[in-house]
Amino acid sequence: MSKRDLALRVGGAAGDGVSSTAESFAKISARSGLHTWTYSSYQSVIRGGHVWTQVRGGLDPLLSHGDDPDVVLCLNQQTMDVHQADVLEGGAIIYDVDSVKPDPTKIRKNVRLIGISLRKKAQTLSPNALMRNTVALGAAVALFAMDFRHVESAFKDIWGDKKPEIVQQNVAAARLGGDAVKDLGGPLPLGLAYPNQAKYLMTGNEAVCLGALAAGVKFLAQYPMTPASSILHWMASHGPKYGVVVKQVEDELAAMNMAVGAGFAGVRSMTATSGGGFCLMVEAIGQAGMTETPLVAVLVQRSGPSTGLPTKTEQGDLNLALGAGQGDWPRAILAPRHPEECFSLTAKAFNLAEIYQTPIIVISDLYLGEGYRTVDKLDFNVPIVRGMMAADGGTAKDFKRYEITESGVSPRALPGTKGYQFIGATDEHMESGELISDVLAGLPEFVEERRKMHEKRMRKLDGLRKDSPPPEMWGSRNADLTLINWGSTWGAAHEAILQVEEKEGMKVNSLEFPTIFPFHVDEAQKLLRGVKQSLAVEGNYTGQFARLLRAETGYKPDHFYGRYDGEPFASRDIADKILEVVA
Amino acid sequence: MALEQVVKPSDFATEVHNDWCPGCGDFGILRTIQMALAELRMEPHRVTIVSGIGCSAKTIHYVKTYGVHTLHGRALPYAAGVKLANPQLKVLCLSGDGDGLGIGGGHFVNAGRRNLDMLYVIHDNGVYGLTKGQASPTLKLGVQTKSLAHPNINDAVNPIWLALAAGATWVGRGYSYDIKHLVSLLKQGIEHKGYAFLDVLQPCPTYNDINTKEWYGGEDRKDANSGRPLPRVYKLEDEGFDPVVHEPLEIEKKATQALEKALEWGDRIPIGVFFKNEHVPTFEERILQRVPTYMDNPPALQSIAGPNGEPRTDLTRLVQRMTFKGE
Numbered sequence: 001m002s003k004r005d006l007a008l009r010v011g012g013a014a015g016d017g018v019s020s021t022a023e024s025f026a027k028i029s030a031r032s033g034l035h036t037w038t039y040s041s042y043q044s045v046i047r048g049g050h051v052w053t054q055v056r057g058g059l060d061p062l063l064s065h066g067d068d069p070d071v072v073l074c075l076n077q078q079t080m081d082v083h084q085a086d087v088l089e090g091g092a093i094i095y096d097v098d099s100v101k102p103d104p105t106k107i108r109k110n111v112r113l114i115g116i117s118l119r120k121k122a123q124t125l126s127p128n129a130l131m132r133n134t135v136a137l138g139a140a141v142a143l144f145a146m147d148f149r150h151v152e153s154a155f156k157d158i159w160g161d162k163k164p165e166i167v168q169q170n171v172a173a174a175r176l177g178g179d180a181v182k183d184l185g186g187p188l189p190l191g192l193a194y195p196n197q198a199k200y201l202m203t204g205n206e207a208v209c210l211g212a213l214a215a216g217v218k219f220l221a222q223y224p225m226t227p228a229s230s231i232l233h234w235m236a237s238h239g240p241k242y243g244v245v246v247k248q249v250e251d252e253l254a255a256m257n258m259a260v261g262a263g264f265a266g267v268r269s270m271t272a273t274s275g276g277g278f279c280l281m282v283e284a285i286g287q288a289g290m291t292e293t294p295l296v297a298v299l300v301q302r303s304g305p306s307t308g309l310p311t312k313t314e315q316g317d318l319n320l321a322l323g324a325g326q327g328d329w330p331r332a333i334l335a336p337r338h339p340e341e342c343f344s345l346t347a348k349a350f351n352l353a354e355i356y357q358t359p360i361i362v363i364s365d366l367y368l369g370e371g372y373r374t375v376d377k378l379d380f381n382v383p384i385v386r387g388m389m390a391a392d393g394g395t396a397k398d399f400k401r402y403e404i405t406e407s408g409v410s411p412r413a414l415p416g417t418k419g420y421q422f423i424g425a426t427d428e429h430m431e432s433g434e435l436i437s438d439v440l441a442g443l444p445e446f447v448e449e450r451r452k453m454h455e456k457r458m459r460k461l462d463g464l465r466k467d468s469p470p471p472e473m474w475g476s477r478n479a480d481l482t483l484i485n486w487g488s489t490w491g492a493a494h495e496a497i498l499q500v501e502e503k504e505g506m507k508v509n510s511l512e513f514p515t516i517f518p519f520h521v522d523e524a525q526k527l528l529r530g531v532k533q534s535l536a537v538e539g540n541y542t543g544q545f546a547r548l549l550r551a552e553t554g555y556k557p558d559h560f561y562g563r564y565d566g567e568p569f570a571s572r573d574i575a576d577k578i579l580e581v582v583a
Numbered sequence: 584m585a586l587e588q589v590v591k592p593s594d595f596a597t598e599v600h601n602d603w604c605p606g607c608g609d610f611g612i613l614r615t616i617q618m619a620l621a622e623l624r625m626e627p628h629r630v631t632i633v634s635g636i637g638c639s640a641k642t643i644h645y646v647k648t649y650g651v652h653t654l655h656g657r658a659l660p661y662a663a664g665v666k667l668a669n670p671q672l673k674v675l676c677l678s679g680d681g682d683g684l685g686i687g688g689g690h691f692v693n694a695g696r697r698n699l700d701m702l703y704v705i706h707d708n709g710v711y712g713l714t715k716g717q718a719s720p721t722l723k724l725g726v727q728t729k730s731l732a733h734p735n736i737n738d739a740v741n742p743i744w745l746a747l748a749a750g751a752t753w754v755g756r757g758y759s760y761d762i763k764h765l766v767s768l769l770k771q772g773i774e775h776k777g778y779a780f781l782d783v784l785q786p787c788p789t790y791n792d793i794n795t796k797e798w799y800g801g802e803d804r805k806d807a808n809s810g811r812p813l814p815r816v817y818k819l820e821d822e823g824f825d826p827v828v829h830e831p832l833e834i835e836k837k838a839t840q841a842l843e844k845a846l847e848w849g850d851r852i853p854i855g856v857f858f859k860n861e862h863v864p865t866f867e868e869r870i871l872q873r874v875p876t877y878m879d880n881p882p883a884l885q886s887i888a889g890p891n892g893e894p895r896t897d898l899t900r901l902v903q904r905m906t907f908k909g910e
Contacts, residue, residue, distance in 0.1 A: 216887025250693035254660035261664025384888035415649035425652040
């Protein structure tokens with residue numbers, strides 16, 4: 001049986017060009033018509049250290065970046081030392097024969113050693129040997145017997161039309177690598193029939209940006225923080241063409257306050273950060289809840305606590321998102337599982353934010369945010385709903401910005417609209433916006449007024465619940481075991497289920513929550529009724545989601561599998577855990 | 584923006600109950616804001632005033648424009664968000680000295696780098712009034728106001744120096760008991776093209792028993808001949824001080840003389856305009872370089888959906904380019 005997928009792992013020191021080489025290969029894979037999925041293991045250094053990226057391509061939709069690779073591309077000796085034992089039988093290792101030495105005792109049988117004078121070959125094209133990665137990349141393309149047309153196309157993508165000479169030089173370098181493979185035994189006998197129908201390739205963060213653009217975002221304020229920075233970079237590059245003002249600010253306090261201020265002025269506004277930055281934003285996001293200002297905040301999680309592992313993944317900020325800000329205020333937390341949902345849920349978040357005039361948090365993580373994935377189809381025709389505006393129906397005379405209504409939503413007015421001037425306040429206020437926090441606080445009439453105003457705001461949760469996507473059960477009915485998970489864990493969970501169903505004949509399904517909050521209690525309870533035994537799988541120590549589930553429904557998962565070492569879930573580990581708990 | 588008909592300060596008044604202490608310097612600032620907006624013939628709905636937290640922040644409830652009473656220390660970035668989203672609005676931002684120079688000090692510095700076209704006013708009384716009189720960042724070293732257990736162990740920041748160092752392109756100081764002068768300063772600050780910072784000396788009659796109205800007015804030191812008080816506050820313009828950078832080569836000279844003047848305190852306290860430089864592009868002008876439609880069709884006013892909620896942003900080509908540019 002021929003293989004249906006392939007995996008290339010590129011390793012080296014930071015500054016060696018690991019990520020650009022891997023990104024090129026991902027583009028080539030997507031152009032070859034393969035479903036593609038990447039994962040980068042990198043470090044918080046600018047130069048040196050050890051970084052690697054795995055690119056997996058498959059004829060069928062993928063669910064993870066895979067386990068052991070078919071080919072490892074070593075840009076230094078350390079990569080050989082660390083990864084040579086992982087290469088699958090029938091695979092190959094590409095390295096510079098003049099500077100890197102394999103250890104045959106550590107390598108599986110039937111692995112081909114593709115030693116090429118990468119540096120010397122690159123120097124024939126340019127004295128500084130900058131293109132040695134490209135020579136190695138060409139060797140990988142040849143080993144996988146991919147069409148070299150895609151190499152040129154991918155390079156044009158990277159360097160654009162402005163630098164044709166660089167594209168041509170790199171194509172020549174890749175060809176040198178390809179020719180070397182011919183002399184070293186030719187392609188691997190993998191037997192993959194490439195469809196050569198190009199697919200969209202994007203990261204979760206790019207999909208968030210596209211979702212935001214489709215929904216009409218026109219303002220982003222952000223402070224750089226891994227792994228959310230690529231949202232700032234992407235929007236700075238592409239936003240202005242769409243009339244988006246992108247502002248890099250002095251800190252996350254400013255980012256959130258500025259984004260809220262822009263939302264007050266009437267623009268669809270967003271900010272993005274990771275856990276540490278979100279910590280600085282919590283007072284200001286609560287401000288938007290209190291002043292009933294629309295806002296979308298994207299929280300791309302990394303390993304905590306504190307500075308933690310800046311370049312590693314985790315799902316440990318759920319409690320932070322749930323509890324951000326003092327007091328109770330209505331919020332929704334949406335957790336995309338894959339780039340398609342990064343797009344669709346971000347777009348949805350902008351509608352929810354304006355309909356309910358409150359902040360919406362989109363929570364993803366490094367694994368999803370930074371990894372490249374192919375995306376089959378995005379529906380750019382996202383419906384736009386801007387919520388209740390005072391000037392659309394009411395009159396300025398009886399305008400009350402915080403009018404108490406059954407839905408909790410009050411008519412909104414934007415600065416610049418004649419006659420509707422009001423003061424929004426973070427202090428508790430009356431329907432008019434006038435304060436009840438100062439000389440009126442505690443007077444019997446205003447004790448009642450405060451209660452009513454607080455209830456009005458919190459009533460928005462009912463609408464937010466109704467308008468947000470419910471939990472979903474994926475897989476077999478009447479399963480022996482149900483995996484309970486959220487966010488990016490979805491992929492490895494599905495893959496593990498497919499593995500145990502195929503190998504062990506078990507029936508396992510997966511209960512997933514694209515909306516974390518407001519919790520869909522009724523739908524969750526309905527789905528939980530059929531669960532025989534459950535295993536909660538999430539990327540943190542305490543089972544933050546499992547605790548929420550228990551608090552909201554009274555249901556306690558039977559088993560818990562948390563991962564908090566910085567690495568994404570591997571399907572084989574989840575599969576082992578499934579076998580362990582079911583046995 | 585300006586109205587044809589007569590605009591009166593009362594057009595900017597609200598009926599909200601005012602709960603400042605009697606004799607508070609904030610009354611002068613409130614009144615002068617209403618007067619300045621009226622004299623500039625501003626339409627109330629085109630003005631947005633953003634405030635932080637503290638006695639100063641309550642001002643906006645008494646001014647009939649759009650406004651937001653935000654968080655302690657965060658008025659400036661919030662105001663920047665409003666202005667960036669809709670540069671057609673006239674934006675004012677009000678803070679106290681603790682609000683703007685203590686908890687919000689980082690934003691104070693960074694606002695100067697942007698040069699957004701807005702006016703930032705600090706109500707400067709040397710104390711945290713609303714929390715019962717603790718020392719604020721503008722209270723001088725060794726001064727002991729009545730609610731302090733010991734003389735102030737910290738030295739004061741100099742708001743004028745800090746604003747100049749941060750890059751504010753218009754820097755002034757007013758006194759809340761000199762109404763006419765303060766109206767003039769507010770009007771100049773509002774009309775300045777770029778980021779204007781106005782420090783307003785504003786006695787706190789409840790907690791600052793040192794820098795009082797009487798102290799500023801020199802009631803404690805009377806002229807031997809006339810018996811009249813010798814005010815500590817004097818006007819820069821009365822001494823022929825020219826704060827304007829007339830051409831870019833003058834920046835160093837004008838900044839230096841402003842810094843020198845800003846060091847004066849105690850017996851002689853200058854008020855007026857310290858520095859004015861319109862040779863720095865505003866942030867709006869900088870954005871305009873990247874987004875040519877920014878001023879005419881700013882973010883907050885762009886139509887993002889058709890009549891049936893269909894999105895106006897077409898991403899098909901972008902995604903094609905993003906993904907398959909080389910095809």
